Amino acid sequence: MATAPQHVTLASMNRDVAAWVEEVAKLTQPQKVYWCDGSDSEFAALKRELVADKQLLPLNPQSFPGCVLSRSHPSDVARVEHLTFVCTKNKEDAGPNNHWLAPKQAHAQMDALFAGCMQGRTLYVVPYCMGPIDSPFSRCGVEITDSAYVVLNMQLMTRMGHAALERITRDGTFVRGLHSTGDLNPERRFIMHFPEELSIKSFGSGYGGNALLGKKCLALRIASVVAKREGWMAEHMLILGLTSPAGKKHYLAAAFPSACGKTNLAMMLPTLPGWKVTCLGDDIAWIRVGKDGRLYAMNPETGFFGVAPGTSQKSNPNAVATFARNSIFTNVVLTPDEDVWWEEMGVAAPAKGVDWEGKEWTPDSGRKGAHPNSRFTAPASQCPVIDSDWQNPEGVPLSAILFGGRRPNTIPLVNEAFDWEHGVFMGSSCGSETTAAALGQAGVLRRDPFAMLPFCGYNMADYFAHWLSFAQRTERNKLPRVYFVNWFRKDAGGKWLWPGYGENSRVLKWICERVEGSAKSQRTPIGNLPTPDALDTSGLNMSNGDAEALTAVDPAGWKKEAEDIAAYYAKFNGKLPAALKNQLAELQRRLG
Ligand code: GTP
Ligand code: SPV
Ligand code: MN
Numbered sequence: 001m002a003t004a005p006q007h008v009t010l011a012s013m014n015r016d017v018a019a020w021v022e023e024v025a026k027l028t029q030p031q032k033v034y035w036c037d038g039s040d041s042e043f044a045a046l047k048r049e050l051v052a053d054k055q056l057l058p059l060n061p062q063s064f065p066g067c068v069l070s071r072s073h074p075s076d077v078a079r080v081e082h083l084t085f086v087c088t089k090n091k092e093d094a095g096p097n098n099h100w101l102a103p104k105q106a107h108a109q110m111d112a113l114f115a116g117c118m119q120g121r122t123l124y125v126v127p128y129c130m131g132p133i134d135s136p137f138s139r140c141g142v143e144i145t146d147s148a149y150v151v152l153n154m155q156l157m158t159r160m161g162h163a164a165l166e167r168i169t170r171d172g173t174f175v176r177g178l179h180s181t182g183d184l185n186p187e188r189r190f191i192m193h194f195p196e197e198l199s200i201k202s203f204g205s206g207y208g209g210n211a212l213l214g215k216k217c218l219a220l221r222i223a224s225v226v227a228k229r230e231g232w233m234a235e236h237m238l239i240l241g242l243t244s245p246a247g248k249k250h251y252l253a254a255a256f257p258s259a260c261g262k263t264n265l266a267m268m269l270p271t272l273p274g275w276k277v278t279c280l281g282d283d284i285a286w287i288r289v290g291k292d293g294r295l296y297a298m299n300p301e302t303g304f305f306g307v308a309p310g311t312s313q314k315s316n317p318n319a320v321a322t323f324a325r326n327s328i329f330t331n332v333v334l335t336p337d338e339d340v341w342w343e344e345m346g347v348a349a350p351a352k353g354v355d356w357e358g359k360e361w362t363p364d365s366g367r368k369g370a371h372p373n374s375r376f377t378a379p380a381s382q383c384p385v386i387d388s389d390w391q392n393p394e395g396v397p398l399s400a401i402l403f404g405g406r407r408p409n410t411i412p413l414v415n416e417a418f419d420w421e422h423g424v425f426m427g428s429s430c431g432s433e434t435t436a437a438a439l440g441q442a443g444v445l446r447r448d449p450f451a452m453l454p455f456c457g458y459n460m461a462d463y464f465a466h467w468l469s470f471a472q473r474t475e476r477n478k479l480p481r482v483y484f485v486n487w488f489r490k491d492a493g494g495k496w497l498w499p500g501y502g503e504n505s506r507v508l509k510w511i512c513e514r515v516e517g518s519a520k521s522q523r524t525p526i527g528n529l530p531t532p533d534a535l536d537t538s539g540l541n542m543s544n545g546d547a548e549a550l551t552a553v554d555p556a557g558w559k560k561e562a563e564d565i566a567a568y569y570a571k572f573n574g575k576l577p578a579a580l581k582n583q584l585a586e587l588q589r590r591l592g
Contacts, residue, residue, distance in 0.1 A: 267385055
């Protein structure tokens with residue numbers, strides 16, 4: 001670990017941070033206080049300490065150099081939406097999309113949990129910056145945590161340590177995030193946000209989205225509130241660069257709900273010859289109007305916290321290369337060779353291994369070896385297709401925005417919005433089957449507008465209005481085109497209708513050619529769909545029936561869809577923007 005004099009330097013850099021650390025230490029009573037400088041040597045030392053302490057398992061240094069395995073408490077494997085709160089003075093400001101508590105009551109409840117909770121533990125001070133240190137659009141926070149696993153993950157996922165603390169001192173402001181794993185008792189687990197005072201309190205979980213406070217808590221819930229006030233957007237989106245065989249490059253952002261394909265699309269290897277995808281981010285995008293009037297997107301993170309199961313050399317070779325070293329694996333199988341394994345990894349399961357709960361496991365044991373929401377944490381800089389502009393302080397200009405979700409029927413493979421308002425309507429009415437990324441039943445259809453239902457820090461009706469307002473913030477022809485995509489259609493037997501993954505490049509190609517004005521489409525009641533010959537399906541061996549089903553309008557299904565959207569919209573009472581009511585009425589009229 002770093003030496004004492006260095007702690008003194010960091011602690012003396014910013015009086016506000018130091019005073020807050022002191023106040024928290026008084027409440028939580030840690031054995032010691034450690035200020036993180038963010039150096040590589042600190043990262044290595046902390047990892048060594050945790051391995052020595054058996055909190056982390058080292059992996060095979062030949063096949064996974066610098067990598068470790070972590071197992072969480074069996075009850076602590078996903079986000080907990082029912083225990084996540086937005087605490088504003090007025091309940092209405094949190095909206096029907098958030099659980100709410102009055103700030104005073106929430107603080108009292110949380111402080112009672114934090115009292116004395118770090119006895120015998122180390123309190124780590126983690127200053128961090130979301131976005132490049134030199135970008136005017138970045139925002140900083142300090143996370144106080146008693147979890148060394150959180151510190152290691154923050155080191156991979158954010159710009160953390162000395163440089164961040166310097167920036168905080170320059171900015172004169174930071175988001176206060178207080179975190180303790182507590183006793184991991186789900187009865188004593190809460191994630192609370194106080195957007196009006198720029199603070200977060202999280203207790204009782206060590207899992208990613210609940211505990212890495214820079215990610216969903218700051219970069220989405222708190223940032224969405226700040227973004228609304230300041231005229232920008234904080235979104236649950238990947239950012240990618242798409243280069244055509246002719247060498248023309250477009251940047252795209254895409255919002256899909258948790259565990260619905262962002263990481264996979266963000267670094268996809270196109271199957272179509274000559275097309276190239278470069279990755280700028282896989283989970284979060286901060287978007288604003290640039291000087292030229294276009295929308296610019298920036299990834300505030302520096303790593304990927306990706307879903308492990310299903311990730312293979314075939315489905316996502318770039319992810320496999322990214323996590324090959326210096327990565328953290330959580331809740332996967334440990335093989336006898338000290339390698340990691342998970343379901344659909346594309347390599348044979350070990351005859352015998354240790355499952356995510358630390359129990360002996362064999363392929364015929366009748367249960368999954370890896371948790372369905374097991375994850376890898378890997379540095380973005382190791383991604384073979386990382387875009388040269390991924391740390392550009394200005395971000396990159398967007399040509400198109402995609403929405404999507406898991407929809408086994410009705411919703412076509414790709415659908416282009418008529419205009420911005422129709423695009424916002426598409427985003428607002430996103431539905432998807434739930435996944436293992438949050439505790440609760442998976443596979444249930446729910447509305448997840450803009451893939452932000454669990455992450456919008458304020459009333460979603462106001463968020464819809466904010467999205468609509470961008471048509472007034474710039475010239476319409478500068479706005480990105482909007483698309484809705486669905487990789488998850490199934491046939492009657494439950495088999496995927498669309499091969500997905502690298503084959504999604506066929507859809508990206510159509511979108512790119514639409515943006516450039518060269519691809520054909522047909523106007524339908526639900527949007528502009530590709531004409532049968534416009535989508536490149538060469539070499540796919542798809543039956544005509546399947547291809548047709550993917551790009552046809554299902555009027556009965558859509559009438560039901562419209563009814564379901566209407567029922568969802570009703571939750572916002574009188575607050576829903578008139579433009580969206582009109583969009584729904586127009587859709588129903590067009591469907592007849
Ligand atoms: P979060 O990190 O939770 O926000 O998720 P994400 O949106 O980044 O999801 P990710 O790309 O990790 O994908 C989650 C799951 O969807 C994995 O099991 C993938 O194998 C699967 N998946 C991704 N893309 C496709 C696709 O095109 N088709 C099919 N059938 N499955 C896909
Ligand atoms: C998600 O659930 O959308 C994730 C993983 O990206 S977490 O960081 O836990 O939110
Ligand atoms: Mn996510």
